[in-house]
Amino acid sequence: MDTSLICPRFENAISILSQRWTGLIIYQLLAGPQRFSQLTEAIGISGRLLSERLKNLEANGLVIRSVYPETPVRIEYRLTEKGIALKPVMDEIQSWSQTWVEPIETK
Amino acid sequence: MDTSLICPRFENAISILSQRWTGLIIYQLLAGPQRFSQLTEAIGISGRLLSERLKNLEANGLVIRSVYPETPVRIEYRLTEKGIALKPVMDEIQSWSQTWVEPIETK
């Protein structure tokens, strides 16, 4: 159905942010540029999905991928201006979570 | 994997908000209490998923379900204080989307 009455820009924004993992990836990159393996470890995502999400974020202009031909190769992901502009969103989620949310349970 | 280095409360918050549709449902309910069919039409979600999401939001203390035995029955969903507290998050997403996002394409 596409009879939505909700603002199309907002809807588009939500469709990016409500994809699994993208919130955490952006949050993590707000701390500074990071390489693939760092992201994998920090947020606990598989290589397959991280790769897919980063490509998607790049395509959406939120993330830039840079290759440094060192040994071994270093590939760094960092936020664009558009990506950094999501900091207030993340800050508000952070703030809400401190007031209202219990820590996730680790069984 | 659960070796995440990210704040557990934040992670829990993201796990609620990054679920498909929940953002739109909360956004929509911020405009005021609404019945099932209104939500369906406003955000373009199927009954099956709306039902599932509303149960989940209720279980997470974000939404309250009230039954009014009129004819035909009216069932109203509204945000709790915890749910209303997400307004600043939605406002920031809204604001970001106005600056950085194109309207979603309707093919």
Place this chain on the structure above:
DNA sequence: CCATTTAGTTACTTTATGTAACTAATGTTA
């Protein structure tokens, strides 16, 4: 007692995600 209205549920298909093993590129070491 048949029709209407709202609020769902059920059964089934399609898409997304999780998992683990594998590959590519590059340089280092025996």
Place this chain on the structure above:
DNA sequence: TAACATTAGTTACATAAAGTAACTAAATGG
């Protein structure tokens, strides 16, 4: 120079979530 190490992925396959459409339940009106 052949085997090894390291990073950054990709592939193939299993499982879980989401989409779709038809169906059910409860309550009243005709």
